[in-house]
Amino acid sequence: MIFSRASSVARRHAVTMAPRSFSARSALPAAMADRLCKYIDALDDRSEPVVRLMNADEVRSKFNEAGISMSLLGNQAAQSQDALMEATELLLRYSVRTGHPFFFNQLYARADPVSIAADWCSVATNTNCHTYEVAPVYTIMEREVLAKIASLIGGDYTGTHDGLFVPGGSLSNLYGMHLARNRADPEILTRGAVGGPQLVAFTSDQSHYSYLKNARLTGIGSNNLIAIESDEFGRLSPEKLEAAVLQAKAEGKRPFFVGSTSGSTVLGAYDQLTEIADICKRHDMWQHVDSCWGGSVLCSEKYKHNMAGAHLVDSIAWNPHKMMGTTLQCSAFITRHANVLESTNGTQAAYLFQPDKLNRELDSGDKTIQCGRKTDMFKLWLQWKAKGDAGMAASVDHCFAIAEHMANKIRTDTTGAWKLAYEPSCTNVCFWYVPEKLRPFNGMAATQAERDEINKVAPLIKNEMQRQGDAMIGFQAVNGRPNFFRIVFASCDIVSLDDVDGLMERIARIGDEQYAALLA
Ligand SMILES: *Cc1c(COP(=O)(O)O)cnc(C)c1O
Secondary structure, three states: OHHHHHHHHHHHHHHHHOOOOHHHHHHHHHHHHHHHHHHHHHOOOOOOOOOOOOOHHHHHHHHHHOOOOOOOOOOOOOOOHHHHHHHHHHHHHHOOOOOOOOEEOOOOOOOOHHHHHHHHHHHHHOOOOOOOOOOHHHHHHHHHHHHHHHHHHOOHHHHOOEEEEEOOHHHHHHHHHHHHHHHHOOOHHHHOOOOOOOEEEEEEOOOOOHHHHHHHHOOOOHHHEEEEOEOOOOOEOHHHHHHHHHHHHHOOOEEEEEEEEEOOOOOOOEOOHHHHHHHHHHOOOEEEEEOOOHHHHHHOOOOHHHHOOHHHOOEEEEOOOOOOOOOOOOEEEEEOOOOHHHHHHOOOOOOOOOOOOOOHHHOOHHHOOOOOOOOOHHHHHHHHHHHHHHHHHHHHHHHHHHHHHHHHHHHOOOOOOEEEOOOOOOOEEEEEEOOHHHOOOOHHHOOHHHHHHHHHHHHHHHHHHHHHOOOEEEEEEEOOEEEEEEEEOOOOOOOOHHHHHHHHHHHHHHHHHHHHHHHO
16 A cells, blocks of 8 residues: 555656656667767777867867857756767767777777776666665675785785775875875874874885875875885885885884885886885885786786785785776775775764664775775676686787887887887887987987987977877886887787887888978
């Protein structure tokens, strides 16, 4: 009786509350899915531009011309499905095709199609994974994916670990520093970041800038984040680290955290984790590894030696959304210390984590510094199931094979056109293209005037390639080296050795043309 009254109330609401265009709007997902499947299939097309370069006014005017302005100000009329699809069409057309085989700009690239499908499922179920009661399946999957990652790390991680999927690597690194800070100074949670020991953290000068942001956020302060000069490969030097730790101790400070890196953002350098673990043990410091970029080697028997000693560290950050091509964002934080997340971050909010409800012990929400959280684990879980361990390893190995092919071509070049700016450690290849007029170029042995000229070349090539919609590749200057290209091979299953050869020919042609035009 009560039940039927309730459902008739629901029916009445459904009738009176539904806006007129409701049925048209619910047809949109099907139209969108169909369009996006075509978009994904067309990503292989090398004749499509990677980018249709436009400034902000040009983008706005494309939308105006199509009759659907960017602005949401003023009185907005309800738009038809056709208009919504037209806006989507423009978005697809003028967004950078990060799934294009020639998108080498960042540490992420083409999204794995299985993870795209999983991501669609995540948003269709619209699940917040803070509690088991609303996210039973995702919660179990998160534990399983973390257990798999732990098994690849090995050591104590296989037995006990704790972890979370968090919104990006910078946040993963924040978790590492935050747990370390709480361990070194537990009272800071109540007392605040004043009047306690002067905590000091260490990292290399090649580490990700999130360590700096996180030192500010956690109240450590940027003055207490010591950047240790890196070695010739861009690695944290253990000797210099220990000297800095001893000096901080002599000054009465409390060294508490070392932020090591496996696969640095620019150079791809892998710090020596075992040597650093020894130092951390001697001086009672928490060792975190930022393997956001380079952590994918854990999937490969051939390359996991780069992270030897990972099982010794206290916590690890890994972004499958980079080399593995899991859709953005997918970032894992894992620590070998059981229950440390909840004991540090838990507030036992009475309205979410009721102690007397079913399955309370499976809630992940009180481990986080957020409240709600996306279900990013499913994208990696489904991708892993689809590829298997061998497929995951093959994708990593292919990125390395392509990078090695390019580095070898540069090493063996006899024309003076190419020069490595650094020996590659990961799948970042850092190189100079040297226009004919600037040869020979001797890298760091060159005069300042020669380096100043080389400094102009990468931006010239980059700009022209963007104008043409050709490959996107990043460049920068590091440690006195003038601007060099950093091409990154991430999630590059569809990139072939021929693609690399063709790309190098185009870089050379554009480089000579653009530099000649600059001189003219
Ligand atoms: C990309 C990257 C990060 C940051 O990851 P986000 O997900 O972009 O926040 C941190 N560390 C390294 C080494 C990275 O390459």
